[in-house]
Amino acid sequence: MRFSALEILKQGLTGNKGWTQHWRDPAPKSNYDVIIIGGGGHGLATAYYLAKNHGITNVAVLEKGYIGSGNVGRNTTIVRANYGLPGNSEFYSHSLKLWESLEQDLNYNVMHSQRGIINLFHSDGQRDAFVRRGNAMRNQGDDAELLSRDDLRKMVPYLNFDNARFPVRGGLMQRRGGTARHDAVVWGLARGADQRGVDIIQNCEVTGIDIENGVVKGVQTTRGPITAKKVGIVVAGRSSQVAAMAGMRLPIESHILQAFVTEGIKPAIDHVISFGMGHFYISQSDKGGLVFGGDLDFYASYAQRGNLPMAEHVMEAGMALMPAIGKAKVLRSWGGIMDMTPDGSPIIDKTHINGLYLDAGWCYGGFKAVPGSGYSFAHLMATDTHHEPAAKFRLDRFKTGRSLMDEEGTGSQHNLH
Amino acid sequence: MRLTCPICGERDRREFYYQGAATILDRPDPEAGIETWDDYLHNRDNPAGETRDLWYHDAGCSSWIVVTRNTVTHEVLGSELAKDVKGRKS
Numbered sequence: 001m002r003f004s005a006l007e008i009l010k011q012g013l014t015g016n017k018g019w020t021q022h023w024r025d026p027a028p029k030s031n032y033d034v035i036i037i038g039g040g041g042h043g044l045a046t047a048y049y050l051a052k053n054h055g056i057t058n059v060a061v062l063e064k065g066y067i068g069s070g071n072v073g074r075n076t077t078i079v080r081a082n083y084g085l086p087g088n089s090e091f092y093s094h095s096l097k098l099w100e101s102l103e104q105d106l107n108y109n110v111m112h113s114q115r116g117i118i119n120l121f122h123s124d125g126q127r128d129a130f131v132r133r134g135n136a137m138r139n140q141g142d143d144a145e146l147l148s149r150d151d152l153r154k155m156v157p158y159l160n161f162d163n164a165r166f167p168v169r170g171g172l173m174q175r176r177g178g179t180a181r182h183d184a185v186v187w188g189l190a191r192g193a194d195q196r197g198v199d200i201i202q203n204c205e206v207t208g209i210d211i212e213n214g215v216v217k218g219v220q221t222t223r224g225p226i227t228a229k230k231v232g233i234v235v236a237g238r239s240s241q242v243a244a245m246a247g248m249r250l251p252i253e254s255h256i257l258q259a260f261v262t263e264g265i266k267p268a269i270d271h272v273i274s275f276g277m278g279h280f281y282i283s284q285s286d287k288g289g290l291v292f293g294g295d296l297d298f299y300a301s302y303a304q305r306g307n308l309p310m311a312e313h314v315m316e317a318g319m320a321l322m323p324a325i326g327k328a329k330v331l332r333s334w335g336g337i338m339d340m341t342p343d344g345s346p347i348i349d350k351t352h353i354n355g356l357y358l359d360a361g362w363c364y365g366g367f368k369a370v371p372g373s374g375y376s377f378a379h380l381m382a383t384d385t386h387h388e389p390a391a392k393f394r395l396d397r398f399k400t401g402r403s404l405m406d407e408e409g410t411g412s413q414h415n416l417h
Numbered sequence: 418m419r420l421t422c423p424i425c426g427e428r429d430r431r432e433f434y435y436q437g438a439a440t441i442l443d444r445p446d447p448e449a450g451i452e453t454w455d456d457y458l459h460n461r462d463n464p465a466g467e468t469r470d471l472w473y474h475d476a477g478c479s480s481w482i483v484v485t486r487n488t489v490t491h492e493v494l495g496s497e498l499a500k501d502v503k504g505r506k507s
Contacts, residue, residue, distance in 0.1 A: 240463035251459035253437065254488070299418075299435045302465040302489045307418045309431045342459050399455040414461070415437045 003107055022187055023194035028201050028223050032060045034381060035219055035228040037206045037242055039063025041072040041182075042359055042366065043234035044189035044200070045374020046381070051196035053375070054382035059198045060228075062221060064205035067190050068183050071237050071366060074304070074336035076259050076281065076293045078272055079368040080117050080177035082144065084136040087392030087405045088345060093140045094389040095372025096176060102371055108188030110180050111286060117177030117272040118147065118156070120321075122166040126276055130172040137174065147171045156273065158324050166277040166320065177272060179283050185370060209245040209356070216246075216355035232357045232381055237302075237337035239360035246353055250360065251342055251398045253414050256297045256335040257364050258306035260314065262328035264288030269322075278317025282325075290328055292318060296338065296364065298415070306335045338364050342398055344417035345405035348377050349395040350384070357381050358395060363417060418491045423498050424478045432476035438462070439469040439483045442503045465489055471499060 001007070001020050011018050034050060036043045039061045050056040063069075081096035083089045103110055121127045134144035148170050153161065161168045190200050201223070208220035209231065218227035235242045243250050264287050274281040282292035294314035297306045311333060319326050341347065341361040346369070348359050359377040362369060376390035392403045398412065410416040418430045438461050445453045462468075468488050474480045481499035486492060 238465070240461065241465060244462075249456065249460040249462065251461070253461050253463050254465075299430075300438070300463065300468060300470060300488050301491065303491050307430060307491070309429075398459040399451060414459075415435055 003109070022191040023200055026199045026201065028060060028062075028199065028204060028221070028226055030225075031227045032199070033058040033228065034230045034232065035059075035226060036061045036232045036234055037219065038233070038235035039067050039190070039200060039202065040070045040234065040236070041186050041189065041370035042236065042362070042373045042377070043232075044186055044193055045370050046232060046234055046359065046377045047198045047200075047374075048189050048193040048196070049375045049378035050382060051193055051198055053378060056382055057197035059193075060226065061193065061198060061200045062204045062206055062219070063200070063202045066202050067200065068186050071336045072182055072186050072370070074259070074334050075182060075367045076283070076291050077179045077182045077367060078117065078177070078281065078283065079112065079180050080174055080272070081140075081142050081368075082117065082119070082133065082137055082172070082174045082177065083407060084133045085405050085407055087403060088407055089136060089140045090389045091372055091376070091393070092368065093142050094375070095369050096142065098371035098375060099180070099368075100176070102188070106188040106192045108184065108191060110184040110188050112178065112180040113286075114176050114178040115271050115283070116173055116175045117274070118152070118171040118173045119274045120152075120159075120168050120171045120276050122169055122277050127169060134172050143174055143176050145173045145175065147173050156271065158268070158322055160321060160323055163320055166275075179272060179285075181286075182367065189370075189374075206242065206245070209242075211246060211353055211356070214352075214354055216353055230355045230357065230381055232359060232377060234359045234377065236339040236360050236362045236366055239339050239358075243358065243360075246351065246356055248351060251395075252339045252361055253300050254302055255299070255338045255340045256301040256303060256306045257293065257295075257338050258297065258310055258314070258333055258335045259291065259293035260311070260330050260333045261285070262290040262325070262330050265290070265328055268324075273321075275317055275321040278313075278320055280314060280317035280321060282318065282322075289331065290325055296340070297335075301335075302337055304335045304337060306333070338362070340414065340417055342414050342417070343404045343406040343412040344408060346373070346393050347395050348373065348380060348386075348390045348393040350380070351395070418493065420472060420484055420493055421496045422474050422477055422480065422482055423496055424480055425474065428474075428477060432474060434473040434475045436471040436473060436481075439471045439502065441471055442483070442499060467494065
């Protein structure tokens with residue numbers, strides 16, 4: 001079914017009884033050209049672009065839970081392209097361009113809202129760093145705008161500009177940044193892939209990867225063995241476990257990142273705002289809830305829930321930046337499992353096993369990368385050549401020390417990102 | 418999550434600094450080669466379940482400790498002083 005205003009009108013007048021399911025629920029076949037392990041945003045995007053860009057449609061996406069049950073449903077939905085380092089810069093720039101045409105492309109409303117993201121600065125040194133970052137973004141062809149304190153007072157008057165320790169001095173704004181509805185993104189991609197012939201198989205956990213003489217042959221699953229010429233691992237959060245099935249040890253440690261949402265309130269926060277000093281970022285969902293988060297809990301964890309010290313820190317940072325939100329009640333908090341790499345940047349690469357590919361290590365930035373990651377990983381799997389915008393996301397960069405992308409400049413070490 | 422320090426007992430997690438997997442104590446020979454050093458510095462077992470990691474009791478007794486805990490449940494199962502663990506073949 002194609003969605004359109006006319007269709008909504010027609011369905012509305014006929015009791016909304018004619019809507020059909022968005023994708024099929026096929027049983028797994030015994031063989032595919034390509035198997036994608038992981039039905040999250042990145043895995044579904046990979047399958048979608050394999051079909052759309054490369055005409056490879058004999059593809060299965062194997063998801064151990066249901067579509068939307070993993071990290072794609074456990075984030076703060078921010079979409080931006082404000083990176084500074086070569087490697088990241090061109091990749092996220094490409095991904096943002098894909099976001100801008102994704103809804104038309106998918107014929108699906110993913111509620112992509114380019115409301116603008118503002119990164120606040122609080123000191124001269126931080127201003128200098130943001131000017132540099134803004135110039136890097138513009139050199140990449142993206143938009144960046146330096147805002148003065150007076151500009152901000154007009155745009156976001158509710159900030160605590162005169163905080164004694166971290167006064168707001170200005171901000172770096174990317175107007176093309178914003179948010180998207182995370183569930184709709186995977187639903188739209190699943191529907192788009194399914195329409196092109198991809199089998200999306202839920203409740204199908206991969207339990208083993210079959211390898212003979214250094215060549216991948218297929219996978220073992222809870223719904224039986226499946227053979228394939230190529231297998232892609234796209235399971236950020238659980239990459240270490242799945243890669244271990246192929247005898248690999250990855251440069252990844254899994255950490256917890258918490259996020260919070262309040263009760264719905266009237267429209268108050270029109271942008272995505274990040275507080276550079278307290279590691280706090282916030283936006284308001286279309287339902288009215290304030291969605292916000294902070295830094296990692298900073299210890300290895302798969303618990304999908306965090307501990308109170310970081311929750312307390314995030315609330316304190318929020319209250320320091322915008323005291324007005326203290327009246328809103330927090331409804332829920334959750335934790336996503338982050339594939340943390342030593343330099344804080346991702347991996348899209350082949351492995352030492354022929355036909356086995358890896359898309360992993362998305363750290364705390366995977367959501368905005370969904371279309372870009374799928375596009376570049378599909379290119380790699382289809383052509384065996386690296387897609388230019390993602391060409392620096394190599395697995396061996398830690399060993400060689402070349403092209404490390406340490407965006408925070410803290411060092412390429414596991415506990416520093 | 419509260420961690421147990423062998424010297425100070427059960428304490429708030431905020432008193433501790435997290436270093437990472439306790440394998441960092443098994444430092445290879447300087448001439449062990451690039452593969453061994455890459456593996457030591459970057460690659461991790463990263464288990465979902467029981468793990469052993471290295472923490473520094475920053476706001477307490479300043480000991481480095483190895484904590485055994487479960488990464489799925491956050492249950493803390495025990496701890497030892499790192500100096501008692503280092504060099505011991507397990």
